[in-house]
Amino acid sequence: MSYKNVRPRLGTAGLAAGIAMLMVAQAGPASATAATARVDNVQKAMDELARVPGVVGAVGGAYVDGKPIGLASGGTRLLGGKGGKIPADSRFRIGSQTKEMVATAVLQLVNEGKLSVDDKLSDVLPVVAKKDLVTRADDITVRQMIQHTSGIPDWYADEPKPDGTEGDISFDPFDFTTYYRPLELVKWSRDRPRTGEPGEKFSYSNTNYTLLGLIIERVTGNSLATVLHRQLFGPLGMTKTYLAVKPPEGIKGPHGHGYYPDGDGRLRDVDRFNASFGTGAGGVISTAHDMSAFQRAFNQGRLLPPELQRVITEPVPHHPYQAQGRSDCGSDFNVLGGSTAGYFTLTIYSDDGRRQLSMSATLSVKDPAEAAQAMGKAVETIFCPSA
Numbered sequence: 001m002s003y004k005n006v007r008p009r010l011g012t013a014g015l016a017a018g019i020a021m022l023m024v025a026q027a028g029p030a031s032a033t034a035a036t037a038r039v040d041n042v043q044k045a046m047d048e049l050a051r052v053p054g055v056v057g058a059v060g061g062a063y064v065d066g067k068p069i070g071l072a073s074g075g076t077r078l079l080g081g082k083g084g085k086i087p088a089d090s091r092f093r094i095g096s097q098t099k100e101m102v103a104t105a106v107l108q109l110v111n112e113g114k115l116s117v118d119d120k121l122s123d124v125l126p127v128v129a130k131k132d133l134v135t136r137a138d139d140i141t142v143r144q145m146i147q148h149t150s151g152i153p154d155w156y157a158d159e160p161k162p163d164g165t166e167g168d169i170s171f172d173p174f175d176f177t178t179y180y181r182p183l184e185l186v187k188w189s190r191d192r193p194r195t196g197e198p199g200e201k202f203s204y205s206n207t208n209y210t211l212l213g214l215i216i217e218r219v220t221g222n223s224l225a226t227v228l229h230r231q232l233f234g235p236l237g238m239t240k241t242y243l244a245v246k247p248p249e250g251i252k253g254p255h256g257h258g259y260y261p262d263g264d265g266r267l268r269d270v271d272r273f274n275a276s277f278g279t280g281a282g283g284v285i286s287t288a289h290d291m292s293a294f295q296r297a298f299n300q301g302r303l304l305p306p307e308l309q310r311v312i313t314e315p316v317p318h319h320p321y322q323a324q325g326r327s328d329c330g331s332d333f334n335v336l337g338g339s340t341a342g343y344f345t346l347t348i349y350s351d352d353g354r355r356q357l358s359m360s361a362t363l364s365v366k367d368p369a370e371a372a373q374a375m376g377k378a379v380e381t382i383f384c385p386s387a
Helices: 015-024 039-050 097-111 126-130 142-146 182-188 206-220 224-233 288-299 306-313 369-383
Strands: 003-007 055-064 067-075 259-261 267-269 284-286 333-340 343-350 355-363
Touching: 039 055, 039 067, 039 355, 039 369, 055 288, 055 369, 067 288, 097 142, 097 206, 097 224, 097 284, 097 288, 097 306, 097 333, 126 182, 142 206, 142 306, 182 206, 206 224, 259 355, 284 288, 288 343, 288 355, 343 369, 355 369
Parallel strands: 003 333
Antiparallel strands: 055 067, 055 355, 259 267, 333 343, 343 355
């Protein structure tokens, strides 16, 4: 099976390893059609995912040609087998899958003539230049922010460690109540070293999408949450999807809880994850059904004209997450990933726009690599059951 166009999560540590594990999953000859993808396959895949060490619970849904093939959950809502089963249609945090939605909303504004991909950051968001919040704001373009080639450092993570591995998250994941305005987050990145010249190379930074969210608000005169609902969630029938903006807003309805170790190694419930740390970079809360609906519409070209869709999907220089493998199980699949502390989600979809599989795992570990590997196996279980 081929996985390509992989995009990173809210914090990138661990995802590259997880995707590398996804890439080695091999499938035997099988036709990934509605005839072979069955509800019992989905249940089996979620049960297997929930048995992975560090996974508390899992939900997932598979769709072919817009029709549900199966919706299932495994594990439990709370740590230690407590809380009962997670409702299969429950909401979950999608992390950086939010970014594709925000980029789509920006490019829809471009399509309407309200913005250009070549507009400079200092022109479309003058406050960052006035307050000196971003260096080179006169040179950075909207396109570069969408593609993570702006060179703007990330507010989310500390600088890389001496061994080259990525730094830890740079905020308190157990601060559930303090409201941080988006420009405050941008300011956190101001004194960090730039990662390159504008347009030079890919360097993942949540700051790009915090800024893009602010640009959307300035151009439209509406909140980012309102714009996403008006342009995407409403038209696509994503009735259970919303952008969490301010604490203590969390996940509505019964759902799985994620856990994260504190400085003493004690696992703490992070279900109340501070919405300030998401917004345009990773704040959307959704369901397997709604994520599949969005990805189907995006992949079938119903949201953007081809030339603007390519701004999101085209290869970017030095992008470490774009990789590809090969097998005989149906057509190629694309992977879109995202996570926050205690959560990891993937939406995997076929090139032809016919098949989608959206999954979320609640975790009790920092590194989601094993969960990512199991999600790769879930694709085989559901769409390639004879493998």
